[in-house]
Amino acid sequence: MRQRGKGRGHSRGRMTAAWCAALCAVMALPGGTAQAADAPGSYSFDSKAKPVRGATVNSNAQRLTPGSVYRDRIKKDGKLYYRLDLDARTNAYVSVVAVPRAGGKVEYGDGITVSLKSGTDSQCSTQDASFEGGTFTRPIAAYAHRMIEPDSTNCQERGAYYVLVERTTKPTSTPDDWDLEIRYDEEPPLKAAGPTEAPEDWPSASPAPPAGGPQKRAGGTGFNDAMSIGQGEWRDDIKPGQTRYFRVPVDWGQQLFVAADLGSSTASTDYVSDALVVALHNPARGYVLQAAGPYDGKPSSLGLKSLPPVAYENRFDSNESASGMRFAGWYYVSAALSPALAEKYGDKAVPLTLRVNVTRQAKQGPGYDGQPGIFAVTDDDRDAVAKGVSGPGAARSDTMKLVAVAGIGAGTVLLLVLGGWRVLARRHRPAA
Known part of the structure; x- marks a missing residue:
């Protein structure tokens, strides 16, 4: 009797230790509750x-x-x-x-x-x-x-x-x-002082829509995993309440034009004001400008106002939007869809198309006395557009996928441990 009781106690102790270890492993995973609490909303933090x-x-x-x-x-x-x-x-x-x-x-x-x-x-x-x-x-x-x-x-x-x-x-x-x-x-x-007055005249007429048809590119959920896009039409889907992020390399002397289209819906024809908000931020993530437009189930288009070509001296312009076009680098375009659409059209994705024009030839930079860092467009940046590469936060997204797999695996181990403990408990249960 003592031996059986001792064996059962040892087995239960071993199973308890295993259960605790498995539970600790699950709680320690980066994708557990601590990570969930660290990711409010759907924004992709660095x-x-x-x-x-x-x-x-x-x-x-x-x-x-x-x-x-x-x-x-x-x-x-x-x-x-x-x-x-x-x-x-x-x-x-x-x-x-x-x-x-x-x-x-x-x-x-x-x-x-x-x-x-x-x-x-x-x-x-x-x-x-x-x-x-x-x-x-x-x-x-x-x-x-x-x-x-x-x-x-x-x-x-x-x-x-x-x-x-x-x-x-x-x-x-x-x-x-x-x-x-x-x-x-x-x-x-700068190595040498340059102009201190912003240009007064620059092309303001929007160019013709880019040719070639839309290409599928899924936007990111923040500045850090913004999807790389360039000249062309870029197709994504956006749900009510979501904000999608894209980034466009714009070099010195180049001019950026952005417009966004929402596709039609068969769910309703109800009018929603300020349904889509499109915003532009510069490489330092400074606000440049935004536009908002309604949606009534029909195809709709929303364009950002024209901006001057990128130039160092734009920073001396009194207009905040023109002043924002002060350096070369990645410019960020975000598209946010109002959650009010879910009440009228359901929580289904709406087709979103961004039309991007990058006009004019790139020029030499202003002559920095040091490395420009984020304030430049490199061959790697252009390559990222060609390949459809997300920003630095994309690595985090891949990591989270691995964490999710690890979480599932740990959960499976935990279930097996609990199952084994239950079987063992039945095996050593005293006879009635």
Whole structure:
């Protein structure tokens, strides 16, 4: 009796240990509950982003380093400070992507303001990103910068600078925290001073639609896994509530034109205002412009206003949209479909076509005194368009697929362990 009891206890102990090990393995998987909690909504955050905690006063702000990406959260009507240590030669850009929780409510004017201030509180620049056209939750982005300017005395000195992120939320909006993705990039100075006035005349007439017919390219879910596209028509499907991201390489001297088409539907003919929002951001993820249009079940088209060719001196233009076309590199196009369509048309995907024209021959750059980094178009970039390669976040997507497979495998192991424990318990159950 003692021996049987001892054997049963040992078996149960071994099975308990195995069960605990399997359970721990499942909980430790990157794709488990911790990862799910780390991915609000459907935005693809940079997998290499570092955690940072914004301060409520500038004297306590944590320092950001160039070329780095960070994650934080901002509360309703919150204000957060971050510190930069700048020299007296380099242009600095800090972008902030704000991601409200999916399914929440936002009102007209809700959004964020990103400002960059000197140590003496002089404002270097500021930009807003708000829900104006299309009041439904989706990622929004803006940037602020310190720019070295000839004959300027504001924000030109070496020293500590502070990024301030402010959130505006109406009383009737969802008060949940918004997730932030913060990126800090530097632009090298020029070897020799160039023009300091933006061009006044440039082609504004939209070119003919690109030839060749649509090609299938699935958009990403954020800046980090945006799908590479170029001249042509690009076909995707988008569901209500989704935002799809694409990126287009635009070199110095080239001009970008973008239009979006929604296909027809047989489900309804109900009118939805601001159903589609198309936005453009520059290589530093600075907001350039957006357009919003309705949908009534019929084919509809929405085009972005014409912009000047990419030129270094555009940064001196007083118009924010023209000023945004200040460097070569990847320009980001996002298309967001209102969740209100689900009420009228069902939760089915709507055909989306982007028509992209990149006109004019590429020119030599402005002559940076250093590596341009993200502010250039390379042969690899052009190759990415030809092959249909997503941005750096695509590697994260592949990783998550592996995690999902591993999760299934771990779950299977756990079921087998539990099954074995049950069989063993029956085998050693005392006879009645």
